[in-house]
Amino acid sequence: MKKIIIVAFIGLTLFGCSKEAPGHFSTEALEDVFTSLEGEEVSFSKILEKYKGSKILIDIWASWCPDCLKSIPEVQKVQEDYAGATYIFLSLDRNKTDWKNGIERLNIKGEHYFIESGWEGKFGKFLGLDWIPRFLVIDENGKIIVFDATKATDKLIRQSLEKM
Numbered sequence: 001m002k003k004i005i006i007v008a009f010i011g012l013t014l015f016g017c018s019k020e021a022p023g024h025f026s027t028e029a030l031e032d033v034f035t036s037l038e039g040e041e042v043s044f045s046k047i048l049e050k051y052k053g054s055k056i057l058i059d060i061w062a063s064w065c066p067d068c069l070k071s072i073p074e075v076q077k078v079q080e081d082y083a084g085a086t087y088i089f090l091s092l093d094r095n096k097t098d099w100k101n102g103i104e105r106l107n108i109k110g111e112h113y114f115i116e117s118g119w120e121g122k123f124g125k126f127l128g129l130d131w132i133p134r135f136l137v138i139d140e141n142g143k144i145i146v147f148d149a150t151k152a153t154d155k156l157i158r159q160s161l162e163k164m
Helices: 002-016 027-031 044-050 066-081 096-106 122-127 155-162
Strands: 033-036 041-043 056-061 086-091 111-115 134-138 144-149
Touching: 027 044, 027 122, 033 044, 041 044, 056 066, 066 155, 086 096, 096 111, 134 155, 144 155
Parallel strands: 056 086, 086 111
Antiparallel strands: 033 041, 033 111, 056 134, 134 144
């Protein structure tokens, strides 16, 4: 009996906690509404439509997050090396003032949106969002090719962008 319990525990540990990497966003995630720097409310699907045909690196971050701040220089290196990609920064800041000040202070180049629904919204739930920074890479057709990277130095990010 003891062996069965141990095997069951190991199985749950190895397979029960992993995030499944879907190929596409759920309808609910696509319906979530973000705010642009200009104050326009826009659905996530509209953001993706705007950049269809381009590889997209999505960086989910916040200006209060130490790990996010540490990753900014590496993201900037990726931007230099893969200038043909689109870079979208989705913020989980506590308020829009901190978000905008962070973009300016850190000189973050790219498209910027504030996640109105926060961690627990439709988008966050789809991702199983439990840590930031979080990076995703979307191909030219809208398929998710990197789903769960938490470091800008993740080899999968560069490998995915190299295929440009």
